[in-house]
Amino acid sequence: MTxxxxxxxxxxxxxxxxxxxxxxxxxxxxxTVKSFCRRNSLTSADILVQDDKDRCRECGVEIKQRPKMKKQVFCCKACREKWWTEHPERIKQKAVYEFTCAQCGKAFTAYGNKNRKYCSHECYIVGRFGGGGNG
Incomplete structure (x- = not known):
């Protein structure tokens, strides 16, 4: 590298x-770029962006933020997926919960909802309405 x-x-x-x-x-x-950056403390956590513009975490393109919306970190879906593929150590999926269905007794997992009772919509209908007949 020159x-x-x-x-x-x-x-x-x-x-x-x-x-x-x-x-x-x-x-x-x-x-090669990644190795150079790590050796010289140029990882994303160590960098101070010198301008006040919001930039894509992957490609550096300026992102125009929308008012009253969640701050965008990536310019597009492709950049988001690429960044997460390259940084698997940053994934912290702690919101996976294990349950037993209240209707059929089958074990299942759910992401993001710690209050689930049923494994499927069908079990919910049967458990809640007794079979969901016509009417």
Whole structure:
């Protein structure tokens, strides 16, 4: 890697660009960029973005935030999926719960809802309305 490439990596990371975008622009491997950044403390947690604009976490494109909406972190679905694929250590899925169905007794898991009682809509209808007949 040349000194010029190293300087560009530092500049691009300070702008908030992702490893893949930098590697593509400089014609080097994403993993080479990632290794250089880790050795030089240029990971996303260590970088202070120098401008006050919101940028995509993966590619660094400026994101225009919508008022009264949740802050966007990625510019598109492709960038979001790519970033999460490259950062599996950041996934913290703690909201998976295990239950036993109140109707059929089958064990099941549910994500995000710790108050589930039934494994399916069919079991809910039978358990709640006694079979859900016509009427």
């Amino acid at each position: 000194d010029e490439q190293k300087e560009k990596i530092i500049r691009f990371r300070s702008m908030g660009r992702g490893y893949a975008a930098i590697g593509k622009e400089l014609g080097i491997s994403k993993d």
